[in-house]
Amino acid sequence: MTTIFLGMVFMSFHKEPASASAVSTKPATTSPGLPAPGADKAASQKAFLAVYKVLMSPRCMNCHPSGDAPLQGDDSHPHAQNVQRGAEGKGVYALKCTNCHQPQNTPGENMPPGNPKWSLPPADMKMVFQGRTPRQLAAQLLDPKLNGGRTKQQLIDHVTSDTLVLWGWHPGDGRTTPPLNHAEFARQFKRWIDKGAYLPDK
DSSP states (O other): OOOOOOOOOOOOOOSSOOOGGGSOOSOOEEETTEEOTTOOHHHHHHHHHHHHHHHTSHHHHTTSOSSSSOEETTTTEEOGGGOOOOTTSSEETTEEGGGTOOSSOOSSTTOOOOOTTOOOOOTTOOOOOTTOOHHHHHHHHHOTTTTTTOOHHHHHHHHHHOHHHHHTTSOOTTOOOOSSOHHHHHHHHHHHHHTTOOOOOO
């Protein structure tokens, strides 16, 4: 029986998010009380909703699960063989990620996908996508205490050029790709930030 292995787009962040209400819905400012030049709440929120569809696709969400088992397949079912996250996000004991996931995709339909960085986020930086509302996920991404200390520009750089993010659009035979192409995803992510990084209303 062929095992369908997971696909993911990986972003390292810190622990579980606080309530989205703890993160300001106001845009970045250049001086107290003044929004940054070009801030546009409606445009910013609309851009994030496009980004959200990608982040919730199997290629992203499968390695940002709410539990400690990675997900796999386009239906995002728990990984076979009882694979677990482990402290570093690289599996445990004999079930290390790299035992099956090589530096590149294994040829063949639904064969193990690969990347040199293949892993889940570590146990102290789980960065859960699964089950998050748009507002909750946007808040999580923006909070330096929850996003690995990244600035907004570093977030843009990450989704634009990180090889594991890019893998999501080259997942190997038998897997769907995210609903936007990568260039459009990166453009919408940057637009969300540039227009004020507003949180969606819900």
